[in-house]
Amino acid sequence: MTESPASQLPPPKERRRLREAGSLTRAQVAARIGVGRATIRAWERGRDTPGGREGEAYGRLLAGLAGPATGRADTDGRADTDGRAGSPPALSPAQAFDALYAFCAPALARQTYLLTGRRELAREAVEHAFQLAWQRWPEVARDRDPAGWVRAVAYEWALSPWHRFRPRYRSPEPPPADPADRLLLNTLLELPPSYRRALVLYDGVGLDLPETAAETEASTPATAGRLTRAREAVAARVPHLADPAALHRRLVELASTERLQPPRPTTVRTTGERRNVFWTRAAIAFTVAIIGSTALTLRTAPTHYEPPIAPAQAVQGVPPPAAMGPLSQEEQALRDRLRHSLTGGPERLSPMAG
Known part of the structure; x- marks a missing residue:
């Protein structure tokens, strides 16, 4: 008996994983099959079952995406166990991390560039x-x-307001060469960060509204309002991008024009490990310094109570100094004799002729 196309399809979660592994958005998959983006979202969540020609086309697309990825582990580091015999063993943590990095880092760097307009900051945020x-x-x-998870951390780091105080990011970077790209990028950078992030996630990455709200840690109505106002601001500056499909296409094209090459995954892991070792040693050294200063304080501190020196007090019983009285006859005679003596001193000190 011939199996239906739906029975040959992988589970809903595996459908989304295969699409993301192929670096495809829901809009791109929908355009290839000839359905709406909401239909692809429903198929990936198991809310609807693919059928007919669209289901067959969807199955062929997923089979093509799964062909080169057969035997690879999922991005969470576990082996692919979809019921096929002879599944490969689970990858090591380093191998799983490298697979996630190779899949996410290039696209994430381009998306972060749309948020910041700075190439170096985008690479730094991804790293x-x-x-x-x-x-x-x-x-x-x-x-x-x-x-x-990684995308949320990169966006938070890229949109941090503290980067404006760093000397390397005070001067603007060269804008895109194409005037249309330059206009769109300037329009994005004029939006508030929360509006810009919602627009990039929904119209650039292809997340749906609840996923965008969850990643931005906002309610769904608040995210919808931000998205609507961001679209209105872009349409006011670039009228032909009022269509969401055209806006999505232009965001993808703008991000693809920048050749942002992140470092190799082994470099990222090694740099992170070295940084951890540095901060661990710094924390140990700081703790040792505190212990040493505490021990020195305990060693040199007094071991008994020393009362403070009392303030000065007047000494009692000392007679007051007597005032000068009249001179005696002898003292008066001595005074008169001194007054009549030679100015230069006694006579015995006067020079004599030889």
Whole structure:
């Protein structure tokens, strides 16, 4: 008996993983099959079952995406266990991390460039996010969406207001060469950071509204309002981008024009490990310095109570100094004799002729 196309399709979660592994958005998959983006979202969440010609085309697309990825581990570091016999063993943490980095880092750097307009800051944000992911790899490996975890950290780092005080980011970078790209990028950078992030996630990455709200830690109505106002601001500056499909296409084209090459995954892991060793040694040295200063204080501190010196007090019983009285006859005679003596001194000191 011939199996239906739906029975040959992988589970819904595996459909999304295959699409993301192929660096495809829902809009791109929908355009290839000839359905709407909402239909692809429903298929990936298991809310609807693919059928007919669209289901067959969807199955062929997923089979093509799964062909080169057969035998590879999922992004959370576990082996692919979809029921096929002879599944390969699970990857090591380093291998799983490298696979996640190779899949996410290039696209994430381009997306971060749309948020900041700075190439170096985009690369730095991606590197920081993956270094943090490697430090917390057991947590990231068990996360339901490791790519989303890393993307959220990279966006938070890139949009931090403290970068404006760093000397390397005070001067602007060269804008894109194409005037249309330059206009769109300037329009994005004029948006508030929360609006810009919602627009990039929804119209650039292809997340749906609840996923965008969850990643930006906002309610769904607030995210919808930000997205609407961001689209209105872009359409006011660039009228032909009022269509969401055209806006999505232009965001992808703008991000693709920049050749942002992140470092190799082994470099990211090694740099992160060295940084951890440095800060660990610095913390140990600081703790040793505190212990040494405390020990020195205890060694040199007095061991008994020394009362303070009392303030000065007047001494009682000393007679007051007597005032000068009249001179006696002898003292008066001595005074008169001294007054009549030679000015230069006694006579015995006067020079004599030889």
